[in-house]
Amino acid sequence: MKLLNPARLAICTLIVCVLLYFFPLFRISKLGSSPTSALDSKARSVLDTASPKKLSSPDVTTYIEKLWTDRLPEAAGNAASVDEVLAMAAADPARARQEYGREVGLGGPTFFFLRGRGRIESVDQDECLVIIEGQSQPIVLEIGILLGNAVRDATGLVNVGEFPNSQEFNRLSAELNERCESQVIRPVRDFLVVGTHVKFVGCGEVRNNKDFDPLKLIPVQLTVLNPAEQIE
Known part of the structure; x- marks a missing residue:
C-alpha cells in the first residue's frame, strides 16, 4: 500500500478542514433562537396577516x-x-x-x-x-x-x-x-x-x-x- 507523503497529507488535511468549516456536518445553536423557530414565527406572522381576524x-x-x-x-x-x-x-x-x-x-x-x-x-x-x-x-x-x-x-x-x-x-x-x-x-x-x-x-x-x-x-x-x- 502506497502512503501519502507528508506534504500531500498536510494539503489534504487542510482542504478537509476548510470544507468542514464552511459546510459543517451539524450546527450548535443557542436554545430558543434556532433558525427553524425564527422561520416558523415569520410564517405564522404572514398567515395571521392574511387570515381575517376572528x-x-x-x-x-x-x-x-x-x-x-x-x-x-x-x-x-x-x-x-x-x-x-x-x-x-x-x-x-x-x-x-x-x-x-x-x-x-x-x-x-x-x-x-x-x-x-x-x-x-x-x-x-x-x-x-x-x-x-x-x-x-x-x-x-x-x-x-x-x-x-x-x-x-x-x-x-x-x-x-x-x-x-x-x-x-x-x-x-x-x-x-x-x-x-x-x-x-x-x-x-x-x-x-x-x-x-x-x-x-x-x-x-x-x-x-x-x-x-x-x-x-x-x-x-x-x-x-x-x-x-x-x-x-
Whole structure:
C-alpha cells in the first residue's frame, strides 16, 4: 500500500478542514433562537396577516348590528335588477346564475341579491306573489316564518372566516331572518293586499333552474307605494 507523503497529507488535511468549516456536518445553536423557530414565527406572522381576524362571541352582536343598520342598506343600491335577472333566466337560466348570482361553496346553491318593484297578484300568510311588469314570470316575496341562509349569503358582505365557530355563523342567519320578519315585513303586513304596488330589495336562493319559476325572495327592504309613486 502506497502512503501519502507528508506534504500531500498536510494539503489534504487542510482542504478537509476548510470544507468542514464552511459546510459543517451539524450546527450548535443557542436554545430558543434556532433558525427553524425564527422561520416558523415569520410564517405564522404572514398567515395571521392574511387570515381575517376572528370575532369573539360578544363582537358578533356588534357585527350583526352594524351589518343590519349600515352595511346592508348601503349595499342595497348595488343589488341587481330583478327585471334583468328574470329576462335572462327566461332565456338562459344557467347564464343568469353565472352573471348575477353568487355561489357559496362548490356545487352549492346560487344566491341572488335583487331589487325591483311590482304589483301584488295574490297574498296569503306566508307568501306574496308579485307581478313584474314586462316579465313572463312573477316573483314571490316570503312574508311568513323565514328560514335559510339567503340573507346572510346573498350580499357577499359576510366572510365565514371572521366567525369563531359555525354556531355563531348560523346565529347570524337566524338573527337576520328575525329582523326581516320584525322590522321589514311586520310594519307593512296589513298593507300587502291584491292590487297594491310594492318596491323591494330581497335575497333569494336557487338550487336548480326550476327555482326561477317563481323566484322566491326574502325582503330586506319592502315599501308599499302610493298611487303617485307607482308611476315613477
